[in-house]
Amino acid sequence: MNFVYGAYSVIWLIIFGYMMILGRRQTKLKKELEFLKHLDR
């Protein structure tokens, strides 16, 4: 049973890790965009 828990936690860790990377990219881009808009004014 331990193996099952291990496998499923690894699966969700990878998926959430990837989603977190995506989220980080998004916030970085948003920040950049805000900064650029600020510059534009």
Next chain:
Amino acid sequence: MSANLEREKGALSSSEPVAEKGILVPKILFGATVISILASIYLIFIYSSIEKTMGVVQKIFYYHVASAWCTFLAFFVTFIFSILFLAKRKRIFDTYAYVSAEIGVVFTTIVLTTGPIWAKSSWNTWWAWEPRLTTTLILWFIYMAYIMIRQMDGVWDKKARLASVFGIIGFIDVPIVFFAIRWWQSKFHPIVFGNGPSQKGGGIEPDMLVALLVSITALTLLYSYLLQKGVTLENMRIKVTQYKEKLREDLEN
């Protein structure tokens, strides 16, 4: 660099309203993904019966197979969009190919981590040079190389061209790799280590089949949600770069 970005500046203003309208699709996809994943977890852990010979460990199988399927789907999508890009030279095709390859690598990583866990519990070794596992490992390396091409410096259309070419080569290589490895194994290690992860064959119970199909659907939905999200992100990145370029030009004048 600037010459290339200038060419597509027309798209900058027109893409704004599309983003407003397309906000519904990711919401629906996200909801469907969450619901189907919860359903698949219920089906795997509570509904489906426990396999007789392998016991509870067999429950790894559902997500292992489902992510293997998603891996194949993702790389197939990359292959198709690579061909489309080379034929039509539209940037959106390239974006899809890239995002799909990246998600494919994520799913391959899942297959590569659950595979050894499965192997440890049923064959008592972490790794067997079994054709499917080995092919998956080589697949992972090929698409890591694909991502490395994307990380190159240079103009986007050059990178896109080279990556598309490699996406086609890599995908065509996969069946040959699988064939070669299977042949190699069958000739020199005639003993097969029990049943391979996806070698279930005929003896699958109907309730297990239901759980398997639901997990495949769930992960496919997750794949399409991630694909959609990644493409939106990439488009945003392109827009930011264009914006930067425009500002830089304004400053110069």
Next chain:
Amino acid sequence: MIRSALLIAKKDLYSELKTKQVLATMIIFAGLVILVFSFAFDPANNTTKAVIPGVIWVIIVFSGILGLNRSFISEQRNDTMQGLMIAPMDASSIFLGKFLANFSMMLVVELVSLPFLFLLFDFQMYGGFGYLILVLMIGSFGFISIGTFLAALAANSKSSEMLLPLLLFPVTSPILIGAVQATKIILTNIEKLSSAMAWIQLISAYDVIFFVLCFILIENVLEV
């Protein structure tokens, strides 16, 4: 197309003959690999014979990578790559010419280093000599053809020396598996020749598929 390909191959080989830079590096490197392997596996030991087929292909692969790296990078110093691409000929003939030049350099390296390997490891050959030549030829053919293609691809990157092995090794893994297995059968037990022939057929199929594929796709790689 063939004529311009031959012209490019002649140009490459001629400039190589002038400097002998790449060829010398490849051969010395092959010798060093043999030396390192003699440290890793005791040549006096009988079990060492089992690793010889692997050593042969390690030599070919690693010294091949050295040559492939140079083949397109050397065109960049004076921007002669632009000249080649603008010249009135197909991209496929550039590929063919580069391939011929790389292939013949590879054959020279094999011709020099493999006798040395057999000599230094005191290897007695049981199998047919002709079959060994055949495996070496088709294995190197496939490796160099896809290698030339990927070298053209990687040359666009600033760090192409690092990128090329990463691209090349996973893609050529069927050739490496097949060639090592076939060489092993031929060198150690020739009675199983039929299975060696099966491997040779697999490698030939790979060669044909990828040679044609490279021919079609090279237009997209070498684009001005």
